[in-house]
Amino acid sequence: MADFEKFLFQTLVKQSPSLKEGFFLVKLWRNWDLALGELSAYLYPVDRKGNVLILGAKDPLVLQEGHFLADEILSKVNAFLGQPFFKQIKFTLVESDQGLHKVKL
Secondary structure: OHHHHHHHHHHHHHHOHHHHHHHHHHHHHHOHHHHHHHHHHOOEEEEEEOOEEEEEEOOHHHHHHHHHOHHHHHHHHHHHHOOOOOOEEEEEEOOOOOOHHHOOO
16 A cells, blocks of 8 residues: 555646645644654644644643643654644644544545
8 A cells, every 4th residue: 555655646746736735634634643642642633724733632731731842743743744844833722622633534
């Protein structure tokens, strides 16, 4: 499957840069727990605006901790993607844990 994913990615990149972005985002959303590790149980992606990743949490204390760990989270996410895709992380308080990582494609 990895060979097909690589082939598909290379084909899409030639077609459109916006498809390349979409590919990276889907990869991140579908593998959120691998990208972030233990923190993925508490913080999850809810949006993206340009090069800003927006993470949500249901608990204000988790959001505060997220702010302290923002640089580490950013490093983990960009390392998972293999390039500096995001430049900043913002946090928001949410009512449910239905982030983008749970959307079925």
